[in-house]
Every structure is written in structure tokens, then in C-alpha cells.
Amino acid sequence: MFSRYKKSAPAQPVHAALTTDPEPATEAPAPTKENGQPAIVRRPKPTQDTKPPAEPVVMDKEVRRRARLDEIKTEMHSRLLDNLNLSALETAKESDLRAEINAITNDELGEMGVVLNREDRQTLQTELFDEVTGLGPLEPLLKDDNVNDILINGPYNVFVERAGKLEKSDCRFKDERHLLRIIDKIVSAVGRRVDESNPYVDARLKDGSRFNAMVPPVGVDGSLVSIRKFKKDKLGIDELVNFGAFNEEMAAYLQAAVACRLNVIVSGGTGSGKTTTLNALSSFIGNAERILTIEDTAELQLQQEHVGRMESRPPNVEGKGAVTQRDCLRNALRMRPDRIIVGETRGEEVIDMLQAMNTGHDGSMTTIHANSARDACSRLENMIAMAGIEMPIKAVRSQISSAVNLVVQASRLQDGSRRMVSITEITGMEGDVISMQEIFRYERLGLKPDGTIIGRFTACGVRSHYSERFRQWGYDLPASIYEPAGD
Numbered sequence: 001m002f003s004r005y006k007k008s009a010p011a012q013p014v015h016a017a018l019t020t021d022p023e024p025a026t027e028a029p030a031p032t033k034e035n036g037q038p039a040i041v042r043r044p045k046p047t048q049d050t051k052p053p054a055e056p057v058v059m060d061k062e063v064r065r066r067a068r069l070d071e072i073k074t075e076m077h078s079r080l081l082d083n084l085n086l087s088a089l090e091t092a093k094e095s096d097l098r099a100e101i102n103a104i105t106n107d108e109l110g111e112m113g114v115v116l117n118r119e120d121r122q123t124l125q126t127e128l129f130d131e132v133t134g135l136g137p138l139e140p141l142l143k144d145d146n147v148n149d150i151l152i153n154g155p156y157n158v159f160v161e162r163a164g165k166l167e168k169s170d171c172r173f174k175d176e177r178h179l180l181r182i183i184d185k186i187v188s189a190v191g192r193r194v195d196e197s198n199p200y201v202d203a204r205l206k207d208g209s210r211f212n213a214m215v216p217p218v219g220v221d222g223s224l225v226s227i228r229k230f231k232k233d234k235l236g237i238d239e240l241v242n243f244g245a246f247n248e249e250m251a252a253y254l255q256a257a258v259a260c261r262l263n264v265i266v267s268g269g270t271g272s273g274k275t276t277t278l279n280a281l282s283s284f285i286g287n288a289e290r291i292l293t294i295e296d297t298a299e300l301q302l303q304q305e306h307v308g309r310m311e312s313r314p315p316n317v318e319g320k321g322a323v324t325q326r327d328c329l330r331n332a333l334r335m336r337p338d339r340i341i342v343g344e345t346r347g348e349e350v351i352d353m354l355q356a357m358n359t360g361h362d363g364s365m366t367t368i369h370a371n372s373a374r375d376a377c378s379r380l381e382n383m384i385a386m387a388g389i390e391m392p393i394k395a396v397r398s399q400i401s402s403a404v405n406l407v408v409q410a411s412r413l414q415d416g417s418r419r420m421v422s423i424t425e426i427t428g429m430e431g432d433v434i435s436m437q438e439i440f441r442y443e444r445l446g447l448k449p450d451g452t453i454i455g456r457f458t459a460c461g462v463r464s465h466y467s468e469r470f471r472q473w474g475y476d477l478p479a480s481i482y483e484p485a486g487d
């Protein structure tokens with residue numbers, strides 16, 4: 001536990017998670033004629049021919065069972081759509097709807113002359129419910145709290161990330177059309193469209209998950225989808241310390257750094273835990289401060305009371321109406337913030353971000369895609385150049401070195417663990433070069449037979465450049481935390 005060095009946290013969590021769990025589904029009895037419940041979502045039944053289910057392919061038992069269920073499911077799905085009053089779906093209670101779907105399924109199975117055992121019948125009913133009301137095969141993955149990311153490469157290849165490891169999932173779609181239908185369902189629910197002429201979309205789903213899709217012909221072997229699931233309870237500092245993302249000394253140092261309003265950049269590769277780290281660091285901000293957050297997809301969940309959240313917006317189909325992160329940032333500067341947090345700096349907003357950090361909004365934070373503190377600085381330089389700002393390189397570097405105080409490097413290691421591999425202070429300029437000093441780092445010592453990395457965190461033996469500031473602000477860290485770990 002991060003306790004030994006813990007100061008009474010300046011930010012008292014005011015609100016718990018922003019969203020609450022929906023009520024758990026309760027199984028209700030099927031609305032049969034016997035129990036007298038009204039069949040609210042069923043349409044009057046048209047007379048229709050019954051089609052026999054297609055012949056399943058002969059394969060091994062489990063595959064054969066799955067294939068048969070899939071065939072029946074497809075048939076049942078179209079029958080359900082014929083039978084259900086779709087306009088009532090929106091308002092129907094989940095328990096009523098489940099009961100109704102179960103009843104229709106039983107009737108139709110009877111009519112088709114299909115006999116299923118109890119387990120298969122239940123699987124079929126759950127899958128049909130997911131298909132009609134939700135996102136079909138994705139539903140179980142979305143409900144599984146152990147799954148962080150869902151990555152789809154065409155209809156038959158679905159990968160998930162569990163405990164930092166990517167693994168192939170059993171989930172598959174019937175075909176590309178099925179996958180496209182689900183994508184369409186997802187994006188149309190948030191007022192977006194994706195088709196051949198507009199083949200990619202990046203959106204935030206209603207539950208806060210981040211969604212990106214690219215459909216054929218751009219996706220060569222089928223649609224490519226990635227979903228970063230929204231975690232209601234973001235990992236906090238204590239959990240990160242428990243998970244071994246960093247140690248207590250580093251947590252104590254970071255608390256001092258954030259509370260004493262150093263400007264922090266969290267750097268790292270894709271999915272390395274940048275946003276999670278940024279979110280955790282924000283818990284050290286005092287509750288009295290006015291914080292504005294700017295993101296492409298709102299993911300941060302700040303615990304403070306005084307938080308204004310902004311989300312940039314892509315252009316519409318006619319190419320109009322875009323609101324960039326830079327637009328948000330410029331506006332934010334007029335909104336009297338104490339601190340500004342930009343989810344990820346990746347473009348022209350860099351110049352406004354650095355200016356904000358330099359001009360009275362110290363304690364601002366952002367993340368950046370880079371592999372080391374030095375690399376993060378070069379990425380900033382490149383972004384400034386790409387934004388069309390013509391400044392001598394020395395001036396650019398001096399701007400960066402005076403704006404940024406600290407670079408926290410996050411990394412996803414080969415065993416799937418996410419760690420803070422380095423904490424580096426930017427101390428100024430030496431000639432044309434930005435000078436920096438590493439305070440803590442992760443030392444890799446070896447590899448266990450099961451592929452787990454053996455390593456440890458250690459201080460680098462350098463006292464913080466900001467020690468005096470920490471002391472003045474009441475965060476007098478003991479000199480021992482800067483001592484390297486012994487052998």
C-alpha cells in the first residue's frame with residue numbers, strides 16, 4: 001500500500017464513479033397465457049411457412065453443436081424480427097423482453113420441430129436477446145470486467161486483452177455482413193455513420209468506451225474494430241502501487257510533484273497506461289482548484305469537485321463543424337483554469353499547451369506518444385515544427401525546457417505488465433540541449449521460465465531538482481527515497 005509516505009490527500013473524492021451500474025437483470029417468468037402477463041413487445045403473429053434449419057456441417061462434437069446453434073440462431077433472429085414490435089423495444093423492461101424472447105423462441109422452435117437440450121436452449125435465448133437488444137457476439141465480452149480491450153480483425157478473428165495479455169477469443173461473427181450490422185448499430189447509436197464512402201469512425205460510446213472502426217474496402221480482410229472498454233473504477237494510486245506499476249517512493253515523489261504544481265508529461269506507447277497514470281496523478285490535485293480537461297475521447301475521471309470537461313469533435317460528413325483540441329485549449333485559457341489537463345497532445349495544440357504551462361497554469365498535465373523522456377522532448381519539437389511555427393531550434397527547446405518539469409515514462413512490458421519505467425526531471429538547458437536527470441527507473445534483472453519479467457524499481461541516486469520547492473510547499477521528502485536500491 002502507498003501509505004508510508006502518504007500525506008493526507010489534498011483531493012477528497014467528492015463523487016464516486018460517475019456512472020452507476022444498471023440494475024441487475026432479474027429473470028422474470030415467461031409471459032404465457034397461464035400467468036396472464038401481457039405480451040407487450042410481440043406483434044400479432046402473421047401466418048408463415050416454416051423453413052427447416054440448414055444442415056449443420058459434420059465436424060467434431062462441440063464445433064458441430066456451435067454450428068447448429070448458429071444456424072438456428074440466424075433463422076430465429078429473422079423470425080424474432082418478424083414477431084417483435086421493434087418500436088416497443090426501446091421502452092420495454094429487460095425482464096419483460098427476455099421473457100417475451102424466450103416465449104417466442106420456444107414457440108418457433110416447436111414449430112420448426114427443433115429439439116434442444118436445456119443448456120443449448122438457454123445459450124440460444126441469451127444470444128438472441130443480445131442480438132436483438134445489444135451488440136450480439138460482443139455482449140459477453142463487453143460484460144466481462146476482466147476484458148480491457150476488444151480488437152476485431154474481420155468477422156472470424158476477435159482478440160481480447162485480459163490481464164495485459166492479448167488472446168484470441170471464441171467470439172466470432174457469422175460473416176462480414178453480421179459484423180457490419182453490429183458496427184452500424186454501435187455508431188448509429190452515437191449519431192455517426194460508417195460506410196464505403198466514409199469508411200472509418202472514432203467515437204465514444206454511451207457507456208464511455210472508446211470505439212474505432214474501419215470498414216472495407218479500407219479494411220482489406222474485413223472490418224477492423226478496436227474497443228477500449230470504459231472502466232467505471234479507474235485504477236487509483238494505491239492499486240497501481242499494488243499492481244507493481246510503481247513503488248511507494250515513486251508515489252510519494254509524484255504526490256509532491258503534482259501537489260507542488262510541476263508540469264507533468266506522461267509519455268508512453270499505445271496502451272501503455274498513459275491515461276490511467278494521468279488519471280491517477282490527478283488525484284493529487286487539491287479540491288479547491290479549477291481544472292479543465294480536454295480530450296479527443298473523454299476518458300479521464302477526475303475526483304475533484306471543480307472540473308470542466310471538454311471533448312473535441314471531428315468534422316461532419318460535409319467536412320464542417322470540427323472543434324479541435326486546439327480550439328478547446330484556446331477557449332479553456334479564457335475560462336480561468338488553475339490547471340489544464342490535455343488527454344493527449346498530438347498536434348498543433350502543443351504550442352498552446354506549452355504556453356499555458358509557461359504562463360500561470362503550472363501544474364498542467366498531458367500525455368504524449370514517445371519512448372523515453374528525451375524522445376518525448378523531440379516529439380514536442382516535431383509537433384511544433386509541424387504546426388508551422390518557425391522558431392530557431394534553441395528557442396523551441398528552451399520553451400519546452402521551461403514549460404515541462406517532469407516526464408513520467410509508462411511502458412507495457414513484454415510479459416503484459418504495465419510499469420512506470422522512468423521518472424525524469426527536466427532541469428533546464430545546457431547550450432542547445434535540454435538537460436534532464438532521471439530520478440527513478442525500473443531495472444530489469446531477468447526473466448522467469450513462465451515469461452514473467454523479474455525487475456525492481458530503484459532511485460537513481462540524484463536528489464530532486466525541485467527538493468527545495470517540495471520543502472517550501474510542505475512536502476519534505478526524506479533524502480532516503482533518492483537512494484538507489486542495494487544489490
Ligand SMILES: Nc1ncnc2c1ncn2[C@@H]1O[C@H](COP(=O)(O)OP(=O)(O)OP(=O)(O)O)[C@@H](O)[C@H]1O
Nearest residue numbers: 148231243245269270271272273274275276277418
Ligand atoms: N498498471 C496497470 N496494471 C494493469 N492494467 C493497467 C495498468 N495501467 C493501465 N492498465 C489498463 O490498460 C489499459 C490501457 O490503459 P490506458 O488507456 O491508460 O493506456 P493508454 O496508454 O492511454 O492507451 P492509448 O495509447 O490507447 O491512449 C486500460 O484498460 C487500463 O485499465
Ligand SMILES: [Mg+2]
Nearest residue numbers: 274275276344
Ligand atoms: Mg490514452
